[in-house]
C-alpha cells in the first residue's frame with residue numbers, strides 16, 4: 001500500500017509536469033508569426049499588447065534583414081517585400097528620421113532603413129517598380145512598410161510618379177518652424193564642408209541677397225521652407241485627406257501625441273506608448289525603447305548645435321515666411337503657431 005501511494009504521488013507529479021509542458025508549448029505557439037497581425041493585436045486590449053511578441057517580431061525580421069535567411073525560411077514565415085503603404089515625403093531636417101524610427105516601434109510597421117530615392121532619382125526610377133519593391137524590408141503581409149526620402153517633397157516629378165504607383169497612398173509630411181528648419185539645413189551642409197576642410201559662407205550671406213537686402217529665394221534652404229509652394233504641386237495629384245502633417249517641433253519635445261495622431265491617420269491600433277519613449281538628458285532628445293533589453297537614440301548627426309544667426313536676419317526670415325505659413329495652415333487645416 002505504501003508503494004502504491006508513492007507511485008500515485010509520482011504519477012500525478014509526472015502528469016502535472018506534462019500538463020505544464022503542454023501549456024508552455026501552447027504559449028510559445030502564440031509567438032509563431034502564422035496568425036494575422038490584425039487578428040493577434042486587434043483582439044487584445046490596448047494596454048495589453050504583448051511586448052514579447054513585438055520582441056519576437058523584431059528579432060526575426062532583424063535576422064532576415066541581415067540576410068541570414070534562406071528562400072525556404074522566407075516562404076515558411078510567409079514573409080514578403082511590400083511596396084510602401086505610406087511614405088514620409090519630407091521635409092528635409094523636419095525630423096524625418098526620428099518620425100520613421102518612432103513609427104517603427106509599432107508592431108504593424110516595418111521601416112525601410114535606407115533612403116531609397118526611387119522617385120526623385122531618374123536613374124533609380126528607370127530601374128522600375130520591381131527594383132523599388134526589392135529594396136523594401138521583409139515583412140508579414142498584415143504589416144505596412146514605410147519609407148522616407150525627404151527629397152521627394154521638393155522634387156518636381158515625384159508626385160506624378162508616386163501617383164502612378166499608388167493613387168491612394170498615405171503621405172506624411174513633417175515640418176518645423178521654417179526659419180529653424182532652414183538653419184538646420186544650412187548646419188548640415190556646413191558640417192559637410194568642414195569635414196572636407198572647405199570654407200563656407202555664413203548663413204546670413206546666403207539667406208539675404210546682398211544687393212536687395214531682401215530674403216534670397218534662390219537659396220535652396222529658404223525655398224525648401226516655403227512649404228505651401230511644394231504642397232500645392234502635390235495637390236494636383238492627391239487630395240488633402242491623403243496627407244498628414246506632423247509637427248516636427250512637437251515631435252522633439254512631446255513625441256507621443258504626435259505619434260498617436262499618425263497611428264490614427266494610418267488606421268493602426270494605438271500601440272506606441274510612453275514606455276517606448278524616454279528622455280535622454282545627455283542627448284537632449286527622446287530616445288526609443290523597444291523592450292527591456294533594446295533601446296537606442298538617434299545618431300549624433302541628428303540634433304546638431306546650430307550656429308548663432310544674426311537676430312535681424314531671423315526676424316526678416318520669419319516675416320518673409322509668415323504669409324506662406326498662413327496659407328499652409330489654411331490648406332492643411334493644421335495651425336502650428338509659428339511666429
Ligand code: A3P
Pocket residue numbers: 091092093094095096097098150184185251252285286287298301302303304305
Ligand atoms: P537638428 O539637427 O537641426 O537639431 P531629419 O531626420 O529630417 O534630418 O531631421 C533632423 C532633425 O530631427 C534634427 O534637427 C532634430 O532636431 C530632429 N529630431 C526630432 N526628434 C529627434 C530625436 N528624438 N533625436 C534626435 N533628433 C531629433
